[in-house]
Amino acid sequence: MEKEMDFSKVNAIFQAFHFDANVSPVNLDLPIIFQRRYDFANLVVAEQEFLLMAEKRSGSLDNFVKQAQAVQRQIHQNVILVFRQLADDDKKKLLQARLSYLDYQENAYLPQLGFLYSKISDTKKIEKELTPTEQRILIILLLFVSDLVIDIDKISQLSGLAVPSLYRIFKSYKERGWLTNQRKSYQLAKTKVDLFNEAKILLKNPITEVVIISDEDFQRLKADLDFKISHVEALSYLGMLANTESYGQYTLSKKQFKKVEKTIKQPIFQGHRIEIWTYEPIVFDYNSDTWMQVGVESNCNMVDPISLYLTLKDNDDPRIMEEVEELKEKIYMILGEKYAG
Template sequence: MNVKKIMSIFQSFYVDVSIEELTLTLPISFVKKFEYTQMTFHKESFLLIKEKRRGSLSSFVTQARTMGDKANMDVVLVFSKLSDGEKKQLLQARVPFVDFKGNLFFPPLGLVLNANDTEVPKELTPSEQLTWIAFLLPKGQKVVDVDLLSQVTGLPNSTIYRCLRTFKALYWLNKQNKLYTYTVSKKELFLKSVSCLFNPIKKRILLPDGDIKQIKSVSNLLYGGAYALSHSTFLAETDENTSYVIWQRKFNQLSLPLS
C-alpha cells in the first residue's frame, strides 16, 4: 500500500493523519487478498484496506467491514482509481474511501472531496429512516438495542447494523466496545436528523371535521407530520392543526359522500 501517497492526499486538504503498521489475526484468504494498515485522525483509529487485486466492489465492502469489526475500527477503503459509477455506489452506501487520483470521502471531515464535486447523499434510505424513527420514539437506555429494533421494524439484525453504521458516520451515535450509544437527548438527535429525513406523504387534502369523522368511522387514522411527534413524543413542538395520514389505496376505496 502506498502510504506516502495516502498521506499526501489527506495533507493536500490540510488534514493531518498518521499511519502505522497493524497486525490482525485473519483468515489466510484475507491475508492473501488484502493489504491493510492503521490510520489515526484526532485520536481515533481507522483501518485502511486495499485489495491486492481488484475484484467485486460489493464483496470488497462486505469483507472490509468484517475486518473492521474484528479490529473494532471504522474502515476506509483504498483504491488506485475509481470510476464515477463506483464512487456513486460507495457514496450511496456511505462507505469511506480514498483513491490515488485524489478522490476522498471521509465522514469525520463532513465532506466529499474530489475533482467532480460529487455530493454526499443527504436523504436516508427507507430502511435507515424506519430504523432511526423506531430508535427515537421510545424512551430507553443509552445503549441501542439491536434485537428490539429488529422486532419493531421487521428488519434483520444485519440491516439494523448497517443503518447504525450510517448513523455513526453522521455523528448521531457513538460506538464503544462494539455497542452503539448516544450522549445527547433524543430530541437533539431528531433535530440533527431532520434535514436527512424524507417525507412519505405524497398528497395533502384539507377536509372539514365532519368528513374526518366519517373517515374515522370506517378506517383507522393515524396522526401525521410534526403534529404526530408533538402529540406522542417530546421530539418536536408545533402549533400546526391536527393532521392525519392514510394510505392512498385506502383513501381511494372509501365510498363516502365527502363535502
C-alpha cells in the first residue's frame, strides 16, 4: 500500500535536532511517473530551502538515488531523501555518495547544514540473500497458491523440483517467518501482499548477461529450447507500450544456454535479444480469468510478471518506467490487494 510522507514526523526530527523547520506541500512540473512513484514536499530550515523526496512504495536504493539526482538536476534545488527506516549499509552508501537523507528514526545527513547523526542500529542484520532456486519457488508460491494451505505436489509439478527439495526450501522460508507448518503441511504465514512486500528487498534481477543471436541460430534452436518472450516485448503485450524492435526479445536459463552456447555464432550485432537468467523461467498463463480482470489477455509464451518486473524496475526510460508501474499495480491486484492508485 502507498504511504504518504509524514510531515509531522519530519518536523519532529528537526525539532529533536533543535532546528526550526517548516514543511509544506509543493507542486512540481515533473513527468507523471515521478508524481506516481514519489512524494514531494518543500522544506525551509536555517534560511535554506530544500525539496524532500520519499518513495510511495519501497524499491531499490540505487534507482531511488538515480531518480533523485535527475530531479535535482531538473529543478536546480537540493534534494533530501526521506526514509521510514534506513539500514546501516544504506546509510554508508548514501554517505559515500554525499547524498542528503533523513529517516523517521532520527538518522540524518544534511551536509548543507553541517549535520550528521546516526543512531546505533539494534535491528537484526538484513536477511541473507535468496538463492536463485529459492527466489523462483517464492515467485511460484506468490503466483499459484490460491489459499493459505500449500499443495506441495502442485508446486513440485510447477517447479520441476522433487518434494524433498521443496521441503528443504520451505524449512528455510519458515525460518524467515514466511511459512508455518503442521506435520508435513505448510501454510503461508501472512498474506501474499505482505509476503511480497517483505521479500521484495531480497528479490534480485535474474539476468546475468544479455546476448544477441542471429535469426538463423534462433530458428535452428527454437524447436529444442523454450524461448520465453521477455523485456520490452513482453511489457508491450501487458500494457500500452509499443514495441518497435524488428527482432524478438527472449530469455533462457543459464543452464539451457550453456548447452548450446558453443553452437551459436558470435559476435552478432543485429539479431534476437536473449537474456540469460539465473533460474529457469516460470511457465505462466496470462490467458486466465484473473489476468483478464486486470485487462490482460495473451496466449504468448512470456516470462512471469514478477520476474519481468524485477528485470525492468530499474530501467530509467520514462516510457518503460510508466509501464513497469502499471505492471506493478497489476501484480498487487492479483496478489490480493486493491492497489491504491
